[in-house]
Amino acid sequence: MSDVITVKNLFKIFGDKPERAIESLKKGKTKDQILEEDKLVVGVQNINFSVREGETFVLMGLSGSGKSTLQRLVNRLHEPTSGEIIIKGTDIVKLNEKELRDFRRNNFCGMVFQNFAILPHRTVLGNVEFGLELQGVDKEQRQEKARKIIQQVGLKGNEDSYPSQLSGGMQQRVGLARGLAVDADILLMDEAFSALDPLIRREMQDELIELQSKMKKTILFVTHDLDEAFRIGDRIAIMKDGLIVQIGSAEEIISSPADDYVRAFVEDMDRAAVLSAGTIMQPAKEIAFTGDGPRTILRKMRKHGLSGILMTDSKRDLKGYLLANELADYIQKHQKKENLTLDKSLVHEASKVDEEMALSDVINVYHESDFGPIAVVDANNRLKGVIVRGAIIAALSEGYEIDTDNVSDSEATGNEDEKQSGDKASGDKAE
């Protein structure tokens, strides 16, 4: 995958003669010192990152950390003080006014603003078609497109309303629809869901994830909500005082925070410390027993599409982990033997965690484990359930309910996870 957006050594200082602040920054002064001594505001400093094609890249950080500033630099709504911004191979800092306009028209139209910035004199429809209108798309075509998007964001029936007749959340969706209506490859979204109520917000996040899986746009998404960042972001950059302090996937950031700031951030909002292994595990539906012959076990695995399986004795005492491909080879080798028994070498040590173990520690175990799901055992090493990758991610990002009364819901999750565990296991096999 190629990089669509690459930012190098980017600085943005607000105020007169901003070069002064860059000198001060190089001398190691902090943002606060510069504000006091030089009377300049450091927007962002020394930013380096790139966003890959089709990736959802999230900028996260507290209020004032420079998220919006950085995003607005990326399409040059702010002029950078120094640095390079390379979009699809073009350093847009070097473009003149007209070139920049054309470049934006072709690449950046999809911008969703933190403060909505919808036009008060236009109806919902008029707002949503705005970008297409600027591109010179003819009226019929652009209105048809706009209506489709309006329906998608759940504003059907409000096409002819004016913004002042809409609630904040509805206005935000107008802004969102306007950004989506122009089919830009790059979408810039600033707190695009922040004014929505939690249910709709979740829905819009899902919608975006769904859209992403189909359209594979490159999205630069700003949020101060960790849950949201983890939910939708492929990678996340955590910002503080205009600096990026860490870039990584959700798991990387949670499992190895770069510094105390990130740690506090992650801890503050994260469930990893709160949830235990027992709360996020699911029942181990298919297990192998020590008494079973290799052929029985392999048949069971094939039937359920598993590439790996946990093995216990009849008292559910955890014994280890078996891999389908190894079993198959073993059976092949000993084709002639009637009463084939399991060889010790086939039983791998299973990664296991205690029921009570905190999710944050489970993540570490998960990273060190070689294959398959993690077994959850009680104090007597008896198998209680399994944890698969999907469950960890879901627990970290979704606001997992500790007491899941909703049976059908948890069952649904279980099924999905089982599929994912299969994926993961077959991934291992491929390696």
Add this chain to the structure above:
Amino acid sequence: MFPFRIPIRDWISDGVDYLVSEYAVVFDGFSEMVYFLVNNLKDGMMALHPVILIIIIAAITWYMAGWRVAVFAALGLLLSENIGLWQAFVETLALVLTAELLVMVVGLPLGVLASRRDGFNAFIRPILDLMQTMPAFVYLIPAVMFFGLGLVPGVVATFVFALPPLIRLTNLGIRQVPKELVEAADAFGATSNQKLFKVQIPVATPTIMAGVNQSIMLGLSMVVIAAMIGAGGLGADVLRGIQRLQVGQGFEAGLVVVIMAIILDRITAGFGRQQNPNE
């Protein structure tokens, strides 16, 4: 106190003389255009039966400002007809509308320009102050010198007096368009014309219409003064009332001016509202 006197009066007189002699063609052309506009407007309106014109005006008022104002307008106009001031009303209306048309043609572009160029804004501001605060009688003199007595200098004097608020408020309205709206247009790759016509002017319309409204009101306040240099209309009736000490006659004409002012005010205010339907 001083051994000399700064000859402002000579500069101005000489300047006006120079312009009158050198640019006579320009002034004549302008005169003819103004005559053409005012006379056609007036003749057009006079060609209609008063009742029809009253219905038309009341209908416009109804559309822009609601039925109450429309009823008021109809009654007020019938009264004007009844007290024999119909022709004067139409003449004054034609004059004011023509002046306002010129104000818009000149004022809107200048207002837009002032909003985009700080330098131009700084340059034009003192001129606007001067135009608004200089006693109106003072520029009656050059107006008469350029255009002679009659309708045209009346229109010109009205124009000069009514121009500043439109420029000011157009400038203000565009500058007050929320920055993020302009940025949104920028982000979508709008050209500066697209920004102006699709974002800035529409969003600023309520303010711009307030400028139109103010300039019409100021224009109406010039009616009597314009009549002093022969512009005719209701102002002439007021003047006659003053000169002959006929309080009643002067009052009647003044009343009709007020009626016209209220109708025009409500119509233009309504237009500002319509552009922003929910305020």
